[in-house]
Amino acid sequence: xxxxxxxxxGMPSLTKLTxxxxxxxSAKAAPLRSFSSIARNPGSLCPGKxxxxxxxxxxxxxxxxxxxxASAVSLHGHVDPPKAGEELYVTFIDKEGDEHKIAVxxxxxxxxxxxxxxxxxxxxxxxSCACSTCHVVVEDEEMFDKIPEATDDENDMxxxxxxxxxxxxxxCQIVMTPELDGLRVKLPSATRNMQASNFGxx
Amino acid sequence: xxxIGSGPAGFYxxxxxxxxxENSVIDMYEHLPVPFGLxxxxxxxxxxxxxxxxxKFQEVAESPRFNFIGNISIGDHDGALPLRSLxxxxxxxxxxxxxxxxxxLNILGEDTLKGIYSARAFVGWYNGLPxxxxxxxxxxxxxxxxxxxQGNVALDVARILLQGVDVLRSTDITENAIETLKxxxxxxxxxxxxxxxxxxxxxxxxxxxxxxxxSVAFHPVDTxxxxxxxxxxxxxxxxxxxxxxKGGNASISTAPRSWSLDFCLSPKSFNPSKVLPDQLGSMSxxxxxxSPDPFHPTAKAIGTSEIIDVPSSLAFRxxxxxxxxxxxxxxxxxxxxxxxxxxxxxxxxxxxxxxDGWSTSGGGAQIPGFYCAGWVKRGPTxxxxxxxxxxxxxxxxIAEDWYAxxxxxNQGHKSCLGWEGxxxxxxxxxxxxxxxxxxxxxxKVEKERGQENGKEREKFxxxxxxxxxxx
Numbered sequence: 001x002x003x004x005x006x007x008x009x010g011m012p013s014l015t016k017l018t019x020x021x022x023x024x025x026s027a028k029a030a031p032l033r034s035f036s037s038i039a040r041n042p043g044s045l046c047p048g049k050x051x052x053x054x055x056x057x058x059x060x061x062x063x064x065x066x067x068x069x070a071s072a073v074s075l076h077g078h079v080d081p082p083k084a085g086e087e088l089y090v091t092f093i094d095k096e097g098d099e100h101k102i103a104v105x106x107x108x109x110x111x112x113x114x115x116x117x118x119x120x121x122x123x124x125x126x127x128s129c130a131c132s133t134c135h136v137v138v139e140d141e142e143m144f145d146k147i148p149e150a151t152d153d154e155n156d157m158x159x160x161x162x163x164x165x166x167x168x169x170x171x172c173q174i175v176m177t178p179e180l181d182g183l184r185v186k187l188p189s190a191t192r193n194m195q196a197s198n199f200g201x202x
Numbered sequence: 203x204x205x206i207g208s209g210p211a212g213f214y215x216x217x218x219x220x221x222x223x224e225n226s227v228i229d230m231y232e233h234l235p236v237p238f239g240l241x242x243x244x245x246x247x248x249x250x251x252x253x254x255x256x257x258k259f260q261e262v263a264e265s266p267r268f269n270f271i272g273n274i275s276i277g278d279h280d281g282a283l284p285l286r287s288l289x290x291x292x293x294x295x296x297x298x299x300x301x302x303x304x305x306x307l308n309i310l311g312e313d314t315l316k317g318i319y320s321a322r323a324f325v326g327w328y329n330g331l332p333x334x335x336x337x338x339x340x341x342x343x344x345x346x347x348x349x350x351x352q353g354n355v356a357l358d359v360a361r362i363l364l365q366g367v368d369v370l371r372s373t374d375i376t377e378n379a380i381e382t383l384k385x386x387x388x389x390x391x392x393x394x395x396x397x398x399x400x401x402x403x404x405x406x407x408x409x410x411x412x413x414x415x416x417s418v419a420f421h422p423v424d425t426x427x428x429x430x431x432x433x434x435x436x437x438x439x440x441x442x443x444x445x446x447x448k449g450g451n452a453s454i455s456t457a458p459r460s461w462s463l464d465f466c467l468s469p470k471s472f473n474p475s476k477v478l479p480d481q482l483g484s485m486s487x488x489x490x491x492x493s494p495d496p497f498h499p500t501a502k503a504i505g506t507s508e509i510i511d512v513p514s515s516l517a518f519r520x521x522x523x524x525x526x527x528x529x530x531x532x533x534x535x536x537x538x539x540x541x542x543x544x545x546x547x548x549x550x551x552x553x554x555x556x557x558d559g560w561s562t563s564g565g566g567a568q569i570p571g572f573y574c575a576g577w578v579k580r581g582p583t584x585x586x587x588x589x590x591x592x593x594x595x596x597x598x599x600i601a602e603d604w605y606a607x608x609x610x611x612n613q614g615h616k617s618c619l620g621w622e623g624x625x626x627x628x629x630x631x632x633x634x635x636x637x638x639x640x641x642x643x644x645x646k647v648e649k650e651r652g653q654e655n656g657k658e659r660e661k662f663x664x665x666x667x668x669x670x671x672x673x
Contacts, residue, residue, distance in 0.1 A: 124258070124586050128251035131587045156407040159438035160585060 209239020211576020311472030344515030551596025
């Protein structure tokens with residue numbers, strides 16, 4: 001059990017790493033069976049992975065968790081690491097306000113990038129523009145204007161998104177280009193999850 | 203934790219609980235041998251991209267900490283397990299069994315005339331839901347059909363009736379449904395609601411899709427129900443009004459089929475055909491006005507006493523689904539609000555005592571270890587994204603309670619055996635459990651059967667046929 005807790009305490013820093021093919025030392029947490037074995041399943045089709053929703057808050061020693069997930073950071077290999085000198089940067093600001101700056105390739109879309117880097121973003125329809133689960137808010141209006149305009153299909157989905165703003169887009173529809181280098185996007189936080197997401201701070 | 207129901211609410215909650223609570227083990231109970239609930243039986247066959255979430259569910263189910271317990275329903279009948287038998291073996295039970303009933307109109311002729319179907323039954327039938335495999339809707343009695351209700355299910359029904367079977371041939375719609383739709387004589391579909399366009403429940407994707415169908419004309423909507431200046435509306439309704447005002451490209455005089463959205467009509471009776479007295483021939487509606495502000499989303503429909511008749515030989519009732527209490531709720535102390543058709547909860551998924559006014563105050567003491575998600579938690583509305591958000595909020599509550607050490611079921615004297623502690627009783631009760639591996643065999647055969655016809659999949663529509671794959 002203690003090894004599992006230790007592994008989970010290591011999580012916040014791990015999630016900030018941008019290097020690919022990173023593996024969390026969850027095997028060391030044995031005999032706990034963790035989710036990461038699933039995410040590595042070669043038959044897996046889904047770019048998402050079960051661990052990517054968790055934002056691990058450090059636990060105080062006076063209030064240790066009953067047990068905690070050591071799962072998460074095994075990665076799907078859907079994005080290639082950018083070549084030196086060709087990196088584009090995108091920053092995700094997660095629901096806790098933490099920033100994740102990631103070096104990416106031209107042509108990658110934000111959903112795929114987020115899922116490959118353990119950013120808390122869902123893609124229920126797997127990037128086919130048929131849901132609104134990868135909703136992001138572009139921080140800067142000028143940058144928003146540089147993104148090719150949303151199609152009717154994308155706007156139709158955005159109309160159902162929680163917390164729609166003037167600079168909302170679907171992550172799966174934003175494809176990185178040199179013009180978008182330095183893009184910053186926020187993950188909208190659902191108010192109904194507020195209470196739950198604060199519990200780690202108690 | 204036991205999860206009752208294997209639709210998106212059950213899977214998304216399981217997924218997040220499993221990733222938030224290390225070593226949590228999920229036993230998911232499903233009354234059919236096949237998983238995914240409304241993703242399999244509700245999502246329209248021509249919307250395959252919406253079903254992509256199944257890949258995620260598959261991933262969750264492959265975990266060694268997840269057990270699919272299919273083909274076992276909850277109840278006291280033969281082949282089912284009573285809820286009380288589950289309780290001693292789990293820390294928590296999540297109710298995510300959705301809405302199994304549809305609302306009725308309770309008007310004259312509804313139960314006696316032929317040609318009236320619930321949209322739930324019709325959708326279940328074309329999607330291969332065993333419960334409705336014998337529905338055999340008769341689409342040959344006339345050219346005019348009516349869909350009562352203006353939600354997305356109503357638009358799904360209209361689209362399936364109108365767009366022609368060629369589009370559906372490669373989907374996972376049942377072969378039986380294709381044969382029936384091929385013989386359909388329906389040329390005109392009216393989608394009718396009591397209120398106006400700004401109160402309608404459909405979402406923009408579905409209405410745009412119908413308006414854009416190439417050989418189906420869209421009759422103009424009554425523009426008096428749309429504000430003259432729509433630029434002041436919030437973005438989502440404004441964009442819907444744009445679609446409705448613009449209309450479609452197909453011409454009403456030349457297109458082989460057409461449809462309309464008819465507003466401010468409240469159903470009064472189903473009337474027999476003059477030729478065949480046991481067959482539906484028309485419907486009567488009372489015209490309504492909207493009060494106090496016709497452009498406000500919460501405007502109410504007020505009857506005007508003016509009655510109109512609409513010819514129709516076919517009618518689909520699509521005025522919403524309804525959840526029911528599970529057998530055994532009372533016995534284990536889980537309340538149910540029959541009025542709202544939901545389990546009383548704190549809006550974050552914790553089941554609470556059924557005090558008057560719980561739904562507005564969220565008050566009421568928590569009942570340890572019981573949680574709910576999906577339509578049985580918040581009522582039968584919303585798309586998969588909303589069910590996902592909702593499921594995640596329930597999972598957050600479960601994890602929060604777990605770490606806060608609040609009492610769960612069987613605090614202090616739990617068996618923690620889960621299915622292992624129940625399977626002996628299940629055997630005695632003639633339950634035949636279908637595992638995830640079993641489902642994968644059924645899945646494989648369905649896909650192979652589909653391939654023979656150039657389809658994504660050919661579903662088994664009878665439980666016996668599903669189980670026969672495993673014999």
